[in-house]
Amino acid sequence: MDPTRLTVREAHDLLVRRQLSSLELTRAALARAHALDEKLHAFVTFSDELALEQARRADERLARGDSVGPLTGIPFAAKDCLSTRGVRTTCSSKILENYVPPYNATVVDRLDEAGAVLIGKHNMDEFGMGSSCENSAFFPTRNPWDLERVPGGSSGGSAAAVAAGLGAFALGEDTGGSIRMPAGFCNVTGLKPTYGRVPRYGLIALVSSFDSIGPLGREVEDCAAVLQAIAGRDPRDATSLDAPVPDYLAGMQKPVKGLRLGIPKEYFAAGIQPGVEAALRAAIRQFEGLGMEIHEVSLPHTRYALAVYYLLLFAEASANLARFDGVRFGLAAGQGAENVIDLFLQTRREGFGPEVKRRIMLGAYVLSAGYYDAYYLKAQKVRTLLRQDFAAAFGQVDALLAPVCPTTAFKLGEKLDDPLTMYLSDIHVVATNPAGVPALSLPCGFADGLPVGMQLIGPQLSEDRLFQIGHAYQAATDWHTLRPPIDGGAA
Amino acid sequence: MTTYEPVIGLEIHAELRTHSKMFCGCSADYASAPEPNTLICPVCTGLPGAMPVVNQKAIEQAILVGLALNCTINPTNAFARKNYFYPDLPKGYQISQYEHPLASHGWLEVLEDSEAGPQRIGVTRAHLEEDTAKLAHHGDHALVDFNRAGVPLLEIVSEPDMHTVEAALDYATKVRAILRTLGVNSGDMEKGVLRFEANVSVRPVGSTALNTRTEIKNLNSFRALARATAYEIERQAHLIESGGTVIQQTMGWDEAHGVTVAQRGKEEAHDYRYFPEPDLTPLEIDAARVDAARAALPELPVARTQRFVKDYALTPKEARLLNSETALADYFEAAVQAAMSPARTVNHWIAGELLRSVNEKGLDLEALPVPPGRLAALVDLVTGGTINANTGREVLGEMFASGKTPETIVAEKNLSQVSDQDALLVVVTQILADNPGEVAKYLAGKETVFQWLMGQVARATRGKADPKVTRELLEQALANKKHP
Numbered sequence: 001m002d003p004t005r006l007t008v009r010e011a012h013d014l015l016v017r018r019q020l021s022s023l024e025l026t027r028a029a030l031a032r033a034h035a036l037d038e039k040l041h042a043f044v045t046f047s048d049e050l051a052l053e054q055a056r057r058a059d060e061r062l063a064r065g066d067s068v069g070p071l072t073g074i075p076f077a078a079k080d081c082l083s084t085r086g087v088r089t090t091c092s093s094k095i096l097e098n099y100v101p102p103y104n105a106t107v108v109d110r111l112d113e114a115g116a117v118l119i120g121k122h123n124m125d126e127f128g129m130g131s132s133c134e135n136s137a138f139f140p141t142r143n144p145w146d147l148e149r150v151p152g153g154s155s156g157g158s159a160a161a162v163a164a165g166l167g168a169f170a171l172g173e174d175t176g177g178s179i180r181m182p183a184g185f186c187n188v189t190g191l192k193p194t195y196g197r198v199p200r201y202g203l204i205a206l207v208s209s210f211d212s213i214g215p216l217g218r219e220v221e222d223c224a225a226v227l228q229a230i231a232g233r234d235p236r237d238a239t240s241l242d243a244p245v246p247d248y249l250a251g252m253q254k255p256v257k258g259l260r261l262g263i264p265k266e267y268f269a270a271g272i273q274p275g276v277e278a279a280l281r282a283a284i285r286q287f288e289g290l291g292m293e294i295h296e297v298s299l300p301h302t303r304y305a306l307a308v309y310y311l312l313l314f315a316e317a318s319a320n321l322a323r324f325d326g327v328r329f330g331l332a333a334g335q336g337a338e339n340v341i342d343l344f345l346q347t348r349r350e351g352f353g354p355e356v357k358r359r360i361m362l363g364a365y366v367l368s369a370g371y372y373d374a375y376y377l378k379a380q381k382v383r384t385l386l387r388q389d390f391a392a393a394f395g396q397v398d399a400l401l402a403p404v405c406p407t408t409a410f411k412l413g414e415k416l417d418d419p420l421t422m423y424l425s426d427i428h429v430v431a432t433n434p435a436g437v438p439a440l441s442l443p444c445g446f447a448d449g450l451p452v453g454m455q456l457i458g459p460q461l462s463e464d465r466l467f468q469i470g471h472a473y474q475a476a477t478d479w480h481t482l483r484p485p486i487d488g489g490a491a
Numbered sequence: 492m493t494t495y496e497p498v499i500g501l502e503i504h505a506e507l508r509t510h511s512k513m514f515c516g517c518s519a520d521y522a523s524a525p526e527p528n529t530l531i532c533p534v535c536t537g538l539p540g541a542m543p544v545v546n547q548k549a550i551e552q553a554i555l556v557g558l559a560l561n562c563t564i565n566p567t568n569a570f571a572r573k574n575y576f577y578p579d580l581p582k583g584y585q586i587s588q589y590e591h592p593l594a595s596h597g598w599l600e601v602l603e604d605s606e607a608g609p610q611r612i613g614v615t616r617a618h619l620e621e622d623t624a625k626l627a628h629h630g631d632h633a634l635v636d637f638n639r640a641g642v643p644l645l646e647i648v649s650e651p652d653m654h655t656v657e658a659a660l661d662y663a664t665k666v667r668a669i670l671r672t673l674g675v676n677s678g679d680m681e682k683g684v685l686r687f688e689a690n691v692s693v694r695p696v697g698s699t700a701l702n703t704r705t706e707i708k709n710l711n712s713f714r715a716l717a718r719a720t721a722y723e724i725e726r727q728a729h730l731i732e733s734g735g736t737v738i739q740q741t742m743g744w745d746e747a748h749g750v751t752v753a754q755r756g757k758e759e760a761h762d763y764r765y766f767p768e769p770d771l772t773p774l775e776i777d778a779a780r781v782d783a784a785r786a787a788l789p790e791l792p793v794a795r796t797q798r799f800v801k802d803y804a805l806t807p808k809e810a811r812l813l814n815s816e817t818a819l820a821d822y823f824e825a826a827v828q829a830a831m832s833p834a835r836t837v838n839h840w841i842a843g844e845l846l847r848s849v850n851e852k853g854l855d856l857e858a859l860p861v862p863p864g865r866l867a868a869l870v871d872l873v874t875g876g877t878i879n880a881n882t883g884r885e886v887l888g889e890m891f892a893s894g895k896t897p898e899t900i901v902a903e904k905n906l907s908q909v910s911d912q913d914a915l916l917v918v919v920t921q922i923l924a925d926n927p928g929e930v931a932k933y934l935a936g937k938e939t940v941f942q943w944l945m946g947q948v949a950r951a952t953r954g955k956a957d958p959k960v961t962r963e964l965l966e967q968a969l970a971n972k973k974h975p
Contacts, residue, residue: 081540082540083538083539083540089539091539096539099539101533101538101539101540102533102538103533103538103541105540200540200542201540201541201542202540202541203540204539204540205539205540205770207769208769208770209769235544236542236544237542237544238542238543238544238545238770238771238772239769239770239771239772315766316766316769318574318764319572319574319583319584319764319766321583322574322576322582322583322584323537323539323581323582323583324539324583325576325578325583327578327581327635328536328537328538328581328635329538329539340577340578340633341576344576364764367574367764367765367766368762368764369762369764372764372766376766
């Protein structure tokens, strides 16, 4: 048995039966991660020492048999935008290259309490700005299915690592597809929860109104177990929801017969790679076979989603990134500067990459006097229309099915010099974030040897329903069980 | 030469006296911090990922102030980000209220005792925000202390309704008294918990135009407010008279030279790029919460003034003077409680001798060396006739100097008024015997001599002679000489 191939559920079964220790599991994960990361570059930082310590504590818990949960003793890693006390947290930016937070993000604390074992921090597009993980200031992450291709972004390190078995699951973050898109490119399962379902305290913000922390795993059940541990109100995050957290693992087992699945016609318009569309159509037939009703629906304002998303992103990100000024933490360039403005300028000039600078400038522009109404305010109004689109659709169906990305994983460098084309690869995943609704990304086949992802989108707080449908699909299909041939045809 | 009248609006920044900061749990009592950067956390230092949570106590206090300023408390208010870079601003934006302030449309009456009668000054809005850190400059570098960063700050903005420096001063005084009465701000200007900004423009008397204004920032005392405003009014009037134009700019106040100095011109005017704070949800304040706050309002200076008039038989002007300072009104009431003498007499001493000493010596009303009980005792000594008013003033001076009780001073200096008839009769008889010429003049009809004789008795007793008894004895003795 190779412990790095286990799902969370499988590993948990072995741990509680004492057939495997957390220390063994963690050592195996670390060894594989160190070895394969030479090729993948999925990690920015490894936290071996902390991981071994947490694994020992988990083993003690398992030995005592008290307060053992589905994640106790399970190794994972977190996207590098989640603050980890004592473990460097960079957002894959030079400006935070040596920043070690003095505190944990709420989700990191919650996983620690659940007994999970943090083995390291995942590479990402700098501050989450990108769709390919090439915008990391350190190195691009490779797609384990084809090392010449991108893993998607911005949680590219997380998706690549989970696909390659470097940790059993990952904590990612989705601002406009950043969990789902790389999950689709790397053949893993990922959830963008309802906005506010998972507290953001300690998440280095990209877009405060959209940012959603969520799990990436090898199957729906693993994602459900992680969400169970991290969801719920946090008094330190005023935007976190006070709604009760249902028992996701129990609710998941219910049959899906009779549930209504909507196919938004705007998401199947021209421009989708034929192999991707074929995989999606096959998935629809699969759901039909499971007894679900299929309905075509319309989200008429979909064509504005990308503009709304990016305008609001630019605006909020420009303010969220203002605190990186070299005064209190992180890079402090310009030590010989004549005045404080030069210190700010030089720190930010040296610390931020080109995509980050581009978005900050655009953000300052759309918020500036005279342009605010035309851009920011207009975008907020259209955002309401996007929300209404979803609300209307969910009056007719229980969930929507859509592609995650119009294409499979593209080659490194292919879109790097063309930001607009890069932005367009997010077209199917961005609308959910301004609308605040949850979406589950699932493997649904292959096109030309590369994974194809689909997403199930539900109304607010319908994660249980999405898990239920996704679990039924995975019980009937094998796509999610396929592993990339990264260590010599092991798939 | 044209006569100009000023148009003045005030912005008052008041730190709220909450236990914790506006958006985190750190202590807001930065003045008591043992050293810099000890009352800090990821939130108030703007660490990546930290998030604000609204301090409900600050909301309560702001509602109280809004109500006391006759404002509407807005049921939906929201926070916004005010974006600018400065080393004392940890996040690169200040969380403030912009489009949706907590309170708006209020007013306050000032200069009730002026010839023109009371004037109503509009209060545009009162909104919550967070204070910045403190910078300390050392030669070629600066240090930042974040203990103050995030302390709740209430900004109270007036309409440009004031047309004299006196009106501006009275408005500021009244706002301060309200804040202190509500217990939400100590009013301690020296500690910077209350700061003024004045917007000033001038126009020919009779005009209703609102001309280009300047903004004088960081006025940290009433004196600075008065001097800077007066200077700026003069400056603008002279500028216009000499053919110049006032340009919109931010001015600083140079206390040492007594001049306002331009800080930055319009060309550098900030675009703060306000937008709604996405880390906070809109703040709903329901009617029940406003009603509860209204019920919890303490007696405000205006009401207390009315009560002083009614209960203590003071004139409105006297009552207003006492209520210009919460501490003064408190002092008065405590003294009245302790004294046997009538409240009017107590007020006479407080408004006269006591305030004169306080102002001369620049003393803090809250920590006077003469507590209200001792002033009451002094007033009672005068009223009861143990000492006369002149001696009373002398004793009060000594009380300020030595901190002793009036009884001790009177006993030590043997100042008790002589009202013993026998003792005084000896003195009176002696005076009359020593001054036969003056007595003769009196008997011949020159009545003014009587006062002179009174004075001689007072001199002989070093002021201790009870004037009433002296008068009776003198009259009796002189009558005896007339009709032996």
